[in-house]
Amino acid sequence: MYIEMRNIEKSYGDFKASKEVNFGLEKGTLAALLGPSGSGKTTILRMIAGFETPDTGDIIIDEKRVNDLPAADRGIGFVFQNYALFRYMTVYENIAFGLEVKKIHKKLIKERVMELLSLTGLEGLDKRYPNQLSGGQRQRVAFARALAPSPGLLLLDEPFAAIDAKVRQELRSWLKEMIHKVGITSIFVTHDQDEAVEVADEIIVTNQGRIEQIANPFEIYKNPATPFVAEFIGQSARMEGYHKLKGFEKGDFTGAIIRPEFVEAFKSDNLKFQDVMRCSEEGIIEDISFRGNYLEVRLNVNGISLTTRRSLERRPVSVGEKMHVIVYRIYAYDDKKAYLLENSLLNGANIVTF
Amino acid sequence: MKIKSKWILIGISGVFLFFMLVLPLISVITNSLKEGIGFYFQSLATPTVKSAFGVTVLAAVIAVAVNTIFGIAAAWLITRFSFKGKQILSAVIDIPFSISPVIAGLAFLMTFGRMGWAGGLLARLNEALGTNIQIVFAVPGVALATVFVTFPFVSREIIPVLLSVGKEEEEAAALMGADGFTIFRKITFPHIRWALLYGVILCTARALGEFGAVHALSKTRGETFTLPLEIDALYLSNSSESITSAFAVSSILVLMAVAVLIIRNIAEHQAKKNEENH
Ligand SMILES: Nc1ncnc2c1ncn2[C@@H]1O[C@H](COP(=O)(O)OP(=O)(O)OP(=O)(O)O)[C@@H](O)[C@H]1O
Ligand SMILES: [Mg+2]
Numbered sequence: 001m002y003i004e005m006r007n008i009e010k011s012y013g014d015f016k017a018s019k020e021v022n023f024g025l026e027k028g029t030l031a032a033l034l035g036p037s038g039s040g041k042t043t044i045l046r047m048i049a050g051f052e053t054p055d056t057g058d059i060i061i062d063e064k065r066v067n068d069l070p071a072a073d074r075g076i077g078f079v080f081q082n083y084a085l086f087r088y089m090t091v092y093e094n095i096a097f098g099l100e101v102k103k104i105h106k107k108l109i110k111e112r113v114m115e116l117l118s119l120t121g122l123e124g125l126d127k128r129y130p131n132q133l134s135g136g137q138r139q140r141v142a143f144a145r146a147l148a149p150s151p152g153l154l155l156l157d158e159p160f161a162a163i164d165a166k167v168r169q170e171l172r173s174w175l176k177e178m179i180h181k182v183g184i185t186s187i188f189v190t191h192d193q194d195e196a197v198e199v200a201d202e203i204i205v206t207n208q209g210r211i212e213q214i215a216n217p218f219e220i221y222k223n224p225a226t227p228f229v230a231e232f233i234g235q236s237a238r239m240e241g242y243h244k245l246k247g248f249e250k251g252d253f254t255g256a257i258i259r260p261e262f263v264e265a266f267k268s269d270n271l272k273f274q275d276v277m278r279c280s281e282e283g284i285i286e287d288i289s290f291r292g293n294y295l296e297v298r299l300n301v302n303g304i305s306l307t308t309r310r311s312l313e314r315r316p317v318s319v320g321e322k323m324h325v326i327v328y329r330i331y332a333y334d335d336k337k338a339y340l341l342e343n344s345l346l347n348g349a350n351i352v353t354f
Numbered sequence: 355m356k357i358k359s360k361w362i363l364i365g366i367s368g369v370f371l372f373f374m375l376v377l378p379l380i381s382v383i384t385n386s387l388k389e390g391i392g393f394y395f396q397s398l399a400t401p402t403v404k405s406a407f408g409v410t411v412l413a414a415v416i417a418v419a420v421n422t423i424f425g426i427a428a429a430w431l432i433t434r435f436s437f438k439g440k441q442i443l444s445a446v447i448d449i450p451f452s453i454s455p456v457i458a459g460l461a462f463l464m465t466f467g468r469m470g471w472a473g474g475l476l477a478r479l480n481e482a483l484g485t486n487i488q489i490v491f492a493v494p495g496v497a498l499a500t501v502f503v504t505f506p507f508v509s510r511e512i513i514p515v516l517l518s519v520g521k522e523e524e525e526a527a528a529l530m531g532a533d534g535f536t537i538f539r540k541i542t543f544p545h546i547r548w549a550l551l552y553g554v555i556l557c558t559a560r561a562l563g564e565f566g567a568v569h570a571l572s573k574t575r576g577e578t579f580t581l582p583l584e585i586d587a588l589y590l591s592n593s594s595e596s597i598t599s600a601f602a603v604s605s606i607l608v609l610m611a612v613a614v615l616i617i618r619n620i621a622e623h624q625a626k627k628n629e630e631n632h
Contacts, residue, residue, distance in 0.1 A: 051525060072531035084522035088544035097540075098530035149530060 001060070002027040002185045003048065003153055008057035010043055010209075017043040018054070019209040025187070025202060030179050032196035033189045035206030036232070041189040042081075044206070045155050048187070049078050062152060077146030077184075079156040083138050085130040091117075091141050092126035098149040116144040120178070135163045136171055143175070147182065154179070156188035160195060172199050193233055197221065205229050223340060227333035230257045236331075237307065244302050245327050246281045247343035253332040256341075262330060263308035265299055265323040267315065276326060279345040283325035285317055301325050382608055386601035397599035398606065402576040406584035407606070409493060413500040413568075413580060414561035420501050421557055422550070425508025430542075432509075433516040434524070450505045458502050459570025466490050466498075495571035496578055503567050504557045511553030512546050519545045548625030555621060559614045562607060581607055 001024035010018035017040045025031050033041040046052045048059060050071030058065050066074050086094050095116055099109045117123050120140040130138055139159060146154060159175065160168045176199045179186050187204075190196050196203050197217040205212040205220065205228070213225040224230035231238065236257045243250035265283060266273045273280070283299035283306065290296075295310040297317065306325065310317065317323070328346065331338045387394055397403065432444055450458065465472045466489040473490070480486055489495045519542075527537045565582040572578040575587055581603060588600035 049529060051529075071525075071529045076529065078526065078529050080522050080526060082522070084520075084526045086523055086527070086541055089540075097527065097532070101527075101530050101532045101536065145526075 001025065002029075002062060003187075004058075004060040005044070005048070006058040006060065008044075008047065008054045008059070010040075010047060010052065010054045016209050018047070021057070021209075021211055023204055023211055023214050025185060027185050028183050029185055029201050030176065030199065031187045031202040031204055032200035033187060033204050033206060034193060034196040035191065035212075037191060039206040040209040041191070041206050042157055043209075045157055045187065045189055048074075048153070049076050049155055050074055075152040077149070077151035077154045079139075079142045079146050079154070079159050079188075081157040081159075082162055083130075083142040085138060085141055085145070087130055089129075090126065091122060091128050091130075091133070094130070094141055095145045095148050098145065102149065112148060116148055119182075120144045134167075136167045139163065139171060143178070147184070152185065154184045154186040156186065158189050158191075160190070160192075168195075175199065205232065207232070224331060224338045226336065227255075227257070227331075227338050230331040230333060230338040234259045234261075235307075239304065239306075239330070241302075241304055242330055242332065244304060245330075247279060247327065247345040248330065248341060249344070251332060251341075252334065253339070254334050255332070257331040257333065257338070258306065258327070260296070260307045260309045262328050263299075263306050264326045264328065265297060265308050265310070265317075267317075268322075268324055270324075273324065273326075276346065277324065279343065280324035280326045283323050285319050285321045285323060288317065288319060299323060299325055379608055382601055382604050385598065386605040388601075389595065389598045393595075393598065394602045397602040400599075402579065402587075403581075403584055403599075403603055405576050406579045406581045406603075409496060409578060410562060410580040410582075412493065413497045413564075414558055416497040417500040417504045417561040418554055418557050421504055421508045422554060424505075425512060425553060426546075426550070429509045429512040429516055429546075430538075433513055434521055447506050447509055450503050455499075455503050455564065455566030455568075456570060459499050459567035462495060462498055462502070462567075463490055463570055466495065490571055491573045491578060493578055496568050496580060499567035499571050500561045500564055503564050504560045507557040507560065508550065508553035511549045511556070515546050515549045516542070548621055548628050551621045552618065552625060555614055555618045559611065559618075562610055562614075 004024040005021050008018050008021035009016070010021075021040075021044060033044060035041050043052065047054050048061075050066070050069065054067065059067055061074060061076075086097065089097065092113055095113045096109050099112060104112075113126070117126055120143060122137065122140055122144065125133065125137065130141065133141065139162075143159075146156075156175075160171060163171060172195060188199070197220075200217060202214060203217055203220045204214045207228045213220060213229045215223070215225075220229065221233055224233060230236060236259050239256045239258050242248055242256035242258075264273075265285075266280075268277075281301060283301040285297055286300050286305070287298040288295055291309075294312060295317075296307060297310050298305060298307050300306075306327070308325075326346070327343055329340060329342045332341050333339065386397075428443070428447060432440060464470050466476065467473050468477075468490075476487065476489065487494070489498065523541050524537050527541050532540070563582060564580070565586070568580050569583060569586075572580065572583055575584065579587065585600045585603050585607075588596045588603065
């Protein structure tokens with residue numbers, strides 16, 4: 001483990017911003033802190049950086065307890081949410097600052113800055129001031145500045161928040177590639193799950209100051225550990241009366257969560273689904289909305305409202321049409337945990353999805 | 355309709371400004387030259403006026419120096435740290451804005467005068483050191499009073515700038531290992547320099563013109579009098595010549611005020627430009 005948080009608690013006055021925070025990351029991991037607004041993501045990041053002190057618990061970096069170490073001695077690079085570039089310094093001076101403070105030889109500073117400028121594709125912009133750069137370029141400068149003193153851990157607070165949607169996509173892949181190239185252990189904060197899934201090796205899901213789950217994106221998506229994660233990830237909907245659906249029985253659960261991709265709806269003459277026709281039940285289309293590259297179809301099955309996605313390549317459907325509906329799986333939950341329930345009728349059946 | 359009301363408003367402001375500000379100032383200048391240019395310079399060269407000029411400049415320089423250091427420290431403290439009593443500190447800084455300068459002067463008199471608690475202390479200190487430092491009715495008292503009335507100007511100008519800039523740049527620098535002084539010099543100061551200059555100018559203008567607080571602590575003409583006190587003394591002596599002298603000395607303050615006004619506008623302009631560019 002390169003970075004570890006052990007039993008961290010943190011309060012601001014009466015408000016508990018971190019509760020029993022425990023997690024560890026291997027060297028070289030790119031992790032995302034994902035959670036809703038106010039769930040304590042920034043607080044965790046700021047405690048690691050040393051801007052805030054935890055009330056109890058240990059922060060371990062590279063096998064050393066760093067709780068009492070000042071921020072500057074922790075070997076951390078930090079990319080701020082709005083970059084916090086030094087407005088009165090050029091790009092070059094910004095990147096060089098951390099090295100100048102360490103009183104490194106001018107020639108070595110120049111070499112390092114030039115190296116970072118070319119790594120981040122900022123060649124030729126070294127004499128510009130931050131206000132003469134685009135949002136994406138500013139982020140690159142912030143990244144280069146954080147990396148300049150060769151930190152062991154890179155922290156990024158919402159690195160894409162201040163950038164418009166189109167450039168964001170590009171920067172995500174850029175940042176991911178860049179971090180893996182440098183090989184630095186990194187944690188970035190986001191409340192956008194697509195971003196977390198796309199960029200991170202590990203996702204740490206936070207909720208109300210607690211860590212709900214830490215796992216790779218696939219696991220988080222496929223096996224959510226808690227009701228919160230099950231509902232937070234994907235386009236999830238809570239569902240009453242899940243046991244009324246064909247293939248599911250009432251267990252010792254308090255409720256269930258379903259996602260559109262768990263629901264299949266097909267017309268009775270669809271040959272592809274003949275094998276599993278017996279597992280299906282009738283659903284009536286209540287609503288269809290166009291979502292750009294697919295349709296979102298809401299059906300009423302046995303009084304339960306289910307949503308599925310339908311490719312535009314398939315035959316058109318209309319409101320009021322009777323469809324055959326199969327639910328592949330759901331997440332049932334009790335107070336603490338979420339459980340994946342597969343459709344019992346489909347056991348062993350050869351499922352063809354379109 | 356809109357255009358008409360605009361011209362009416364311009365007219366009202368113009369007439370008001372002319373009669374309330376411009377005309378009185380012009381009358382100061384014309385009155386000061388009533389006995390001829392030779393007399394004008396003669397009035398400025400008397401020992402009491404020269405001394406008053408020196409005391410005024412000295413008090414203003416001390417006030418600016420003290421309040422610049424204090425103002426930056428207080429603004430930094432209020433915007434960058436959270437502590438108990440921050441609200442109180444912030445309110446206390448503004449006291450000179452709301453208290454009459456005369457009361458401030460009297461308060462110093464009561465504190466450092468013969469009857470005041472600090473007065474006794476000062477007497478014993480002088481005895482022990484064999485010195486004769488006086489505060490009340492002496493130049494240090496005048497400087498003290500000037501510092502008091504100009505206290506909030508610098509910090510009040512800097513605080514909003516520090517708040518709007520935020521502390522993230524400073525945190526970024528601290529994380530990279532910069533010490534407090536380097537952070538101030540390289541990161542914070544460039545942000546506040548124009549606001550600071552503006553505060554210093556306001557502080558200077560106020561220091562030059564202060565009458566009430568200084569009046570309570572200054573009794574000797576030619577030694578501890580500042581320019582406003584000297585003008586007052588000349589005017590009250592009631593001969594037509596000395597009244598003309600009073601106007602001549604006043605014209606110096608008017609010229610200083612105009613100079614301050616010009617620098618002030620430049621600073622304001624620069625501060626705005628600065629904000630837009632960064
Ligand atoms: N300095 C502070 N004083 C008091 N409360 C604070 C302070 N900083 C954060 N909090 C509170 O702690 C909680 C967690 O804050 P934090 O900034 O860590 O959330 P976050 O997950 O980063 O949210 P966001 O996605 O909105 O940035 C919030 O309810 C916030 O109001
Ligand atoms: Mg945050």
